[in-house]
Amino acid sequence: MNLLYANDRPGEYPASWYADTATPLPPAPALDGDIRAEVCIVGAGYTGLSAALHLARAGRNVVLIDAHRAGWGASGRNGGQVGSGQRVEAPEMEEMFGRDTARTLWQIGEDAKQLVKDLIAELAIECELAPGILYTDHKPAHTAEMRRHARHMNEQYGQPLEFLDHDALRDHLGTDAYASGVLDPTAAHLHPLNYALGLARAVRAAGVRLHENTPALAREGTTIVTRRGRIRADHVILACNGYLGDLDRGIARRVMPINNYILATEPLGEERARALIRHNHAVADAKFVVNYFRLTRDHRLLFGGGESYSYRFPDDIAAKARKPMLEIFPQLRDVKITHAWGGTLGITMNRLPYLTRPAPGVLSASGYSGHGVALATLCGALVAEAITGDSPRFETMARLAHRTFPGPSSWRTPLLAFAMSWYALRDRL
Template sequence: MARLDVLTANDRAGEYPRSWYAETAEPLPPFPPAAGEIRADVCIVGAGFTGLSAALHLAGRGYDVVLLDAHRVGWGASGRNGGQVGTGQRLDQEALEALVGRDHARALWDLAQEAVALTRTLAARHAPDAGWGAGIIHACHRPGLVPHARACAEKMARDYGYDLIRPLDREEMRALVGSPAYHGGDIDMGGGHLHPLRYALGLARAAAAAGVRIHEHSTVRRIAETDPAVVETGAARITAGHVLLACNGYLGHLEPRTAARVMPINNFIVATEPLAPALRDQVLRGDHAVADTKFVINYFRFSEDNRLLFGGAESYGYRFPDIARLVQKPMLEIFPQLGGTRITHAWGGTLGITLNRMPHFARLRGNILTASGYSGHGVALATLGGRLAAEAIAGQAERFDLMARVPTRPFPGGTALRWPLLVLAMAWFSLRDRL
């Protein structure tokens, strides 16, 4: 389908979804659409975490930056996600060592730690209202996974000097998460969670104040890979020395080489009505976030006003299903004590995944870069991705290339067959989760 479909299938043009995030964030005044002939040093397509971070870092280096978004800043996955800021890459270090070798895996770990620190710093500086809750609990949905969680915590302390992960046995897990669905796991106090839309809007304010020319309602139709490059919207023609594609799951078919490696999928979140303190303590004690070990992950945390924000379930077409009904099912399986609790908000978004769940960084030609495919681990890594892209544009490409050297193969069958093959794979993994 055309790129316009993924951008308009489930949302009103230029409007944030009716999420708890949008309801509790102070919106920015609209930025004008791009129009006419525009010249810039850098043109960035996509005003999510990657694009906003890149724009902010480039402006700090003195570049003249134009930032385009088809809807509004932070409108896509950046303003809709679970808000969890995880440590490490999407793959654990043992898997990364097998994929790229120990030295490369260590360098990727160091970058991921920088990503968390950068996110916390930028949020504190530009979006203090985004908050920070410390700790992410990884909950094992099968007893056989608990020894692996303990072994991973021991490996991180032994081989990486990272001692912020504490293994949890069944009793310790039950003391933190009030559900019989989990058999143990770990808690990582190096990670945390924040309000993602407030964070995105804070980055946008800072970028605009630094001189970035932000244009909303500006859908890119074509990019000419010339030097300088030319980016065309319906009403503007932007000529720029460099282009950064930061579209993630909303790329569509704008750039086929990236589309073959980064597939859009939909994920969903509900918010309950505020819970009374006694009921809240029956669900989750402390201000930690939780993500479980199912292939289609369930993840949850409490909002500042005591709502359970529960994410889970996926779909792979363009149209969203009945989100409240879809997500309430796993929520009640994990927390039957919430039966009768009202769902006040239900929303979805589209993210980009890769075959091996590692981000896809690439130089499409000398002056055109792409960074996307964070596979649900993008709050921190996308923020860092913007910094690395800014470094590469400024001529310091070593760290961008470190990420680009991680292999991200095309989906089998390319864009034509990736959807039916993924549906089959997800059906299998969902069955495995249930069994």
């Protein structure tokens, strides 16, 4: 089953709160005929949009195609969190790679966060950017470790994390579900679809030829085959993440698509909304199957939770996300759900992005493992740098070893579902 068409209508954004509140971008024409370009980019999410923008600014002739619309995939559906560093915490990276490499990878993640903020300011993108992410843990046994982590990041990385015990956390959140947390004031949250559409406007203004509703059917060297034409290029960038399909089986063995779900409540009113999240920070908890949530400008709660590993979204997405929401905020049992949607992201075995050159003239970046708002934006820029000149940061990321998911493709989904069910059980113990 092709994930591009498994759950959504061709060429239409999902019926999300983001789509309902987006600043519309006029559709770009589908490709009709054979064309030539210096660089052809497949996928108009954050990676492809950022790569296209940076290449166009470097004077390259760029074609950007998407099977649906710009920002249609994970880029327009996610929780909107612009996190610090990498998806893997710095102490864990120190154990994996040593302190020097961990510091380099952490700084690359910090560069990613800053690039998002810089692009939003430079391009005047209206996407509700707001500071602060609160990371929480539900287990009292982890409180001492949370305190040590905040101290380590302050002392060794200059990261101004604020440790919060249970009582301090209650000043931030209207729930007793969590035992401790850390506040990262340098992280941020935003409207992810409006951010993607802002990048798309900049890409078109920079002279990039954008073709929507133009799925890539095959790659023949550096030629991309579409339904109604071929794109012959000197370089190809695969920026498809969880929607790669069969375009490159080597990448597909290392980047696993999984589905995740978000709901939006009805407007709660400012007083009730602030009783849930007092200081308008985004929140992500420490469970392996992460719950994440934040408020909107019109005082709704956006809540993400629940993953699945089949191709199809569940019949009742709202129920899947509502269950963990009520475990954290039982006071919302009477609240109506106005929107619920799913999306597909790409994860790797080590939870770090997978940057690679799978063939001569071909580059790829994907597998952001839930940290993609910032990292996908930067990795698009790094892929562009690798084409236009030297990119030490691209090479650093490309040197990371990425294991393949075990077994043939038919095994991966049930094996991952079994593993994630085990971790979900462990979260509850």
